[in-house]
Amino acid sequence: MEQIELFAIESPCRGVCENSKKGFCKGCLRSREERFHWFSLSNEERHRVLDLCQQRRARLIKARQERLEADSAKALPYGMEDESEPVADLFDF
Incomplete structure (x- = not known):
């Protein structure tokens, strides 16, 4: 028997x-069609x-966590940050 949604x-x-x-909403993560x-x-x-x-x-x-882990693994000593590297768009899924 199928349960009926009341609301x-x-x-x-x-x-x-x-x-x-890629067209996904950054707030709710729905596609354009959705x-x-x-x-x-x-x-x-x-x-x-x-x-x-x-x-x-x-x-x-998961992608954010992996990015943070990768960044912390290659972090340079304080004051020696490489400013030439672009920041990745984490919403590119």
């Missing part, structure tokens, strides 16, 4: 609404989108 699943929008290089079609999705489809967003957030956190 509509609200949009995960956080009001940031800025796209990454944002545009949110209100026409069924509750099951919305749950799937929320699961995808959770997976994206986990990958983003």
